[in-house]
Amino acid sequence: MSICQTVQDWMPWYVSGHLEATKMGRLARHIDSCEACQKELAHVIQLRHQFALAVDATPVPIDRVWDVLSPTLDAPKKARIDVGSFLIGVHFAIAADNQRMPVQGNLKVLGHKVQIIGRRKKGA
Amino acid sequence: MTGEGRLLALVATQDRGAFHLLYDQYANAVYRYALSILRKPHLAEEVLQETMMAVWKGARHFKGRSKALTWILGIARNQAHSLIRKEAKGQRLPETDSSAETRDPTRNLHVDLCVQEALETLSPMHREVMHLVFYENLSMREIADMLGIPEGTVKSRMHHARQAMAKELT
Numbered sequence: 001m002s003i004c005q006t007v008q009d010w011m012p013w014y015v016s017g018h019l020e021a022t023k024m025g026r027l028a029r030h031i032d033s034c035e036a037c038q039k040e041l042a043h044v045i046q047l048r049h050q051f052a053l054a055v056d057a058t059p060v061p062i063d064r065v066w067d068v069l070s071p072t073l074d075a076p077k078k079a080r081i082d083v084g085s086f087l088i089g090v091h092f093a094i095a096a097d098n099q100r101m102p103v104q105g106n107l108k109v110l111g112h113k114v115q116i117i118g119r120r121k122k123g124a
Numbered sequence: 125m126t127g128e129g130r131l132l133a134l135v136a137t138q139d140r141g142a143f144h145l146l147y148d149q150y151a152n153a154v155y156r157y158a159l160s161i162l163r164k165p166h167l168a169e170e171v172l173q174e175t176m177m178a179v180w181k182g183a184r185h186f187k188g189r190s191k192a193l194t195w196i197l198g199i200a201r202n203q204a205h206s207l208i209r210k211e212a213k214g215q216r217l218p219e220t221d222s223s224a225e226t227r228d229p230t231r232n233l234h235v236d237l238c239v240q241e242a243l244e245t246l247s248p249m250h251r252e253v254m255h256l257v258f259y260e261n262l263s264m265r266e267i268a269d270m271l272g273i274p275e276g277t278v279k280s281r282m283h284h285a286r287q288a289m290a291k292e293l294t
């Protein structure tokens with residue numbers, strides 16, 4: 001690979017200043033003395049600028065997503081109790097809301113799913 | 125701990141105010157990064173929502189080994205790829221094309237439409253790297269860590285992305 005090619009491959013990070021000082025210095029010295037790389041540097045700077053403008057022009061639905069997201073943050077936590085894993089072929093898991101008492105869960109017996117829905121508390 | 129790390133630590137305690145701040149700070153970056161991979165606004169919107177929910181629930185997992193930005197974008201990337209897999213399996217209904225939303229030239233008269241069109245021709249992985257370099261200003265190391273690829277691959281993806289753009293723009 002030619003020196004110019006190596007220099008040009010590093011250019012996007014040269015432009016953003018993400019290289020260590022010695023590398024920056026080496027690239028700067030080469031670019032200073034090489035017309036082809038000066039031209040390429042101008043291209044990279046221009047492309048980076050145009051790219052950023054193009055991305056900035058994209059509308060972002062910030063408020064709409066927040067309005068959907070925000071009410072879901074307080075979803076009641078489920079308490080999970082796993083009581084059946086010690087029985088061969090039987091898996092039993094229940095979940096209960098913090099606020100209400102109905103117990104929901106499922107019982108798995110030898111791979112067959114049996115749904116359990118507990119009674120609701122009066123007035124719930 | 126950095127300011128952004130402190131913000132995530134507060135979010136980990138389920139501080140809603142801190143979460144709102146964090147959302148305002150990173151929502152743009154998450155949405156635009158998702159769009160650079162997916163190109164469909166309704167999918168990018170879904171990624172933004174899922175990513176922020178994952179941050180709300182999992183902020184305690186941030187250990188400060190990377191910048192908060194790259195940690196959050198890493199989550200967004202996983203969400204985007206999981207959507208791509210679901211779409212490929214036909215588990216999601218396609219939404220009406222809203223590409224008009226992605227390209228609104230009246231919003232910024234200085235935007236060169238040729239650049240927008242050239243960007244559409246890039247492969248997702250080339251567009252993604254170009255986005256992380258040119259828009260998010262990430263270093264080669266940060267991108268390599270985020271994408272789980274060697275630095276040399278980041279460099280070569282960027283090389284091909286630039287070549288493809290140059291071809292389209294001449």
Ligand SMILES: [Zn+2]
Binds near residue numbers: 005
């Ligand atoms: Zn040169």
